[in-house]
Amino acid sequence: MINVKMALHIKQIIRKVKGYAPEADFELIKKAFEFASEVHKDQKRASGEPFIQHALETAYILTGLKQDPTSITAALLHDVLETSKVDLEELKQKFGEEVAMLVDGVTKLSSIKYHDRQERDAESIRKMFLATTKDIRVLIIKLADKIHNMRTLSYLTEEQQKRISQATLDIYAPLAYRLGIASIKWELEDIAFKYLHPDMYAKFREKFGKKRLHREIEIRKLIKVVEKALKKANITAKVTGRPKHFYSIYKKMLEKKRTFEELYDLAGLRIITDTTQHCYEILGIIHSMWKPIPGEFDDYIAMPKANMYQSLHTAVIGPNGQPIEIQIRTEEMHTISEEGVAAHWDYKGVKIDDVFDKKVSWLRQILDWQRESKTTKEFMDFLKIDLFQDEIYVFTPKGKVICLPKGSTPIDFAYKIHSDIGDTCTGAIVNGRIVPLRYELKNGDIINITTAKNQTPKRDWLKIVKTTEAKTRIRHYLKETEELPISYRSVNKQEKKVVKGDIIEVEPSVKAPLIKLAKCCHPLPGDHITGFLTTQNHVVIHRKDCESANETTGRKRLEVKWKKDFNQETEVKIFATDRVGLFADVLNTIAATGTNIMHAKGKTITESLVEIDFIMIPENLDHLQDIIRRIQRLQNVSRIAIEVAEPGQHKDF
Numbered sequence: 001m002i003n004v005k006m007a008l009h010i011k012q013i014i015r016k017v018k019g020y021a022p023e024a025d026f027e028l029i030k031k032a033f034e035f036a037s038e039v040h041k042d043q044k045r046a047s048g049e050p051f052i053q054h055a056l057e058t059a060y061i062l063t064g065l066k067q068d069p070t071s072i073t074a075a076l077l078h079d080v081l082e083t084s085k086v087d088l089e090e091l092k093q094k095f096g097e098e099v100a101m102l103v104d105g106v107t108k109l110s111s112i113k114y115h116d117r118q119e120r121d122a123e124s125i126r127k128m129f130l131a132t133t134k135d136i137r138v139l140i141i142k143l144a145d146k147i148h149n150m151r152t153l154s155y156l157t158e159e160q161q162k163r164i165s166q167a168t169l170d171i172y173a174p175l176a177y178r179l180g181i182a183s184i185k186w187e188l189e190d191i192a193f194k195y196l197h198p199d200m201y202a203k204f205r206e207k208f209g210k211k212r213l214h215r216e217i218e219i220r221k222l223i224k225v226v227e228k229a230l231k232k233a234n235i236t237a238k239v240t241g242r243p244k245h246f247y248s249i250y251k252k253m254l255e256k257k258r259t260f261e262e263l264y265d266l267a268g269l270r271i272i273t274d275t276t277q278h279c280y281e282i283l284g285i286i287h288s289m290w291k292p293i294p295g296e297f298d299d300y301i302a303m304p305k306a307n308m309y310q311s312l313h314t315a316v317i318g319p320n321g322q323p324i325e326i327q328i329r330t331e332e333m334h335t336i337s338e339e340g341v342a343a344h345w346d347y348k349g350v351k352i353d354d355v356f357d358k359k360v361s362w363l364r365q366i367l368d369w370q371r372e373s374k375t376t377k378e379f380m381d382f383l384k385i386d387l388f389q390d391e392i393y394v395f396t397p398k399g400k401v402i403c404l405p406k407g408s409t410p411i412d413f414a415y416k417i418h419s420d421i422g423d424t425c426t427g428a429i430v431n432g433r434i435v436p437l438r439y440e441l442k443n444g445d446i447i448n449i450t451t452a453k454n455q456t457p458k459r460d461w462l463k464i465v466k467t468t469e470a471k472t473r474i475r476h477y478l479k480e481t482e483e484l485p486i487s488y489r490s491v492n493k494q495e496k497k498v499v500k501g502d503i504i505e506v507e508p509s510v511k512a513p514l515i516k517l518a519k520c521c522h523p524l525p526g527d528h529i530t531g532f533l534t535t536q537n538h539v540v541i542h543r544k545d546c547e548s549a550n551e552t553t554g555r556k557r558l559e560v561k562w563k564k565d566f567n568q569e570t571e572v573k574i575f576a577t578d579r580v581g582l583f584a585d586v587l588n589t590i591a592a593t594g595t596n597i598m599h600a601k602g603k604t605i606t607e608s609l610v611e612i613d614f615i616m617i618p619e620n621l622d623h624l625q626d627i628i629r630r631i632q633r634l635q636n637v638s639r640i641a642i643e644v645a646e647p648g649q650h651k652d653f
């Protein structure tokens, strides 16, 4: 392969730094470059390039984020401790305490060798966080280093490529997201995606290539229309098409079950203007020009995201009836969106802002706790959760991390584990001590729930629970028991929820099984599923990725699958936040597929949450999946569940 990329020169870095920090100590930067060049002079990268190129590239990426001269100096030196005999003292003498401290921080992130993949990743992240809480710049340098390593990943073996890419997706990209550095997040994700799913990546590229021209013409037309309208209103703004990232398309395909075409064809515009007031004015202009799609408007200016992201988001129906997604923000908001905390770093010495400080101190708390915990697996789980939210992280006795809103009680926790545990919970032991059910859970609590078979949800619980899941379950239970005073539980759970095996195939070793769909994960037709055999010869179907199912031990796992052809009364339950016309929309959507609805009814669960149930007989699995997919796309629909029963068994109707 011919490498056409020109080698980077230190002059280019100095020129960039001059652009935003003219009073920087350029002699020190040059000295760092010369020192590093000397140290690395006999070393080569896997690509065959002189090693110093890696240090230069890392520093150059940081100049793109306008990092302070100290960071740039440290970036040039970031590998000297690791790959040579240079020691920290020498660095301190030559480059000062601050630079040495940053280099040391970065070195610590990569210096430790581990036995297996998971542990090594978790361990290095732990180090990373420890370093980060001392100085956020260490983490930013590490991310820049990571980017260059990812850019040159093609020179490594396939095994290395896959392993490194997975770690990047699990750890570094989410870190970049939490720090609000979108530009780094996208690049890391797209490169990792290329190595983890090479076939899919190739297919995406091909499709991109085919459609690009058509798409660009369409977008250019839209941009012209918007520019004209803004000019007329005397507002200065830059209108651009929004780049689409492979990995984000891939993730949405999985999450929203949409096709590549649906996602790719969705046009995206970004409008960058000078003032916040103009953002709202532009929104008004856009909404008067094209019809806004209800429910698609988000005001992240008034309510910024936890990672400091600010922007207005809306979606409208464009001139040809096509949906267009639009983001509106100021120049400053845009910088923060692309660079996150990196943008907040004032190289003249004013450090990070208060909000960020608070988050960091919270992180430090977690780390203190973390040092005492037993396994690194827990910490891995931690990192996959968004740390910067109004949420708390607590633990099951087995060490599984459960995320709950602040103010949650043991009852919320119990319902989160499983609805049956919630229904029958009688008490809680937190960190080894008995606490009342109204106890407010705290970060790091280890919770053991006690249950009793004859316990049922209490009306009082509604006053103390925080999660909507718990509230909905309790209300639902109370409502049903009021309607059915004689033992709802036995009627409802043991008869109604049992379904015959006409929709799901179970391995033949199980004779005449009764099949139930699990209530924790609500498997839907087409989901990957797994079955568990209960002592009563029932088979409970969970989604393959259901956490509570995977926590279950001691039960026999069975191979199960959806039947392609079945012809049976099916009840579909739709949970949604209420809006005008919802019921009609649902019925129309189903009618549009040519399906005959046998019964339908709606009921209110809470003030805003409604449940719509209907019964029909689908032609086959594909048909049922199609209906479910169409309903999922309806605005405000939050969850869908199905039940299958023999005719006449739906007593509610």
Ligand code: MN
Pocket: 054, 078, 079, 145
């Ligand atoms: Mn490096």
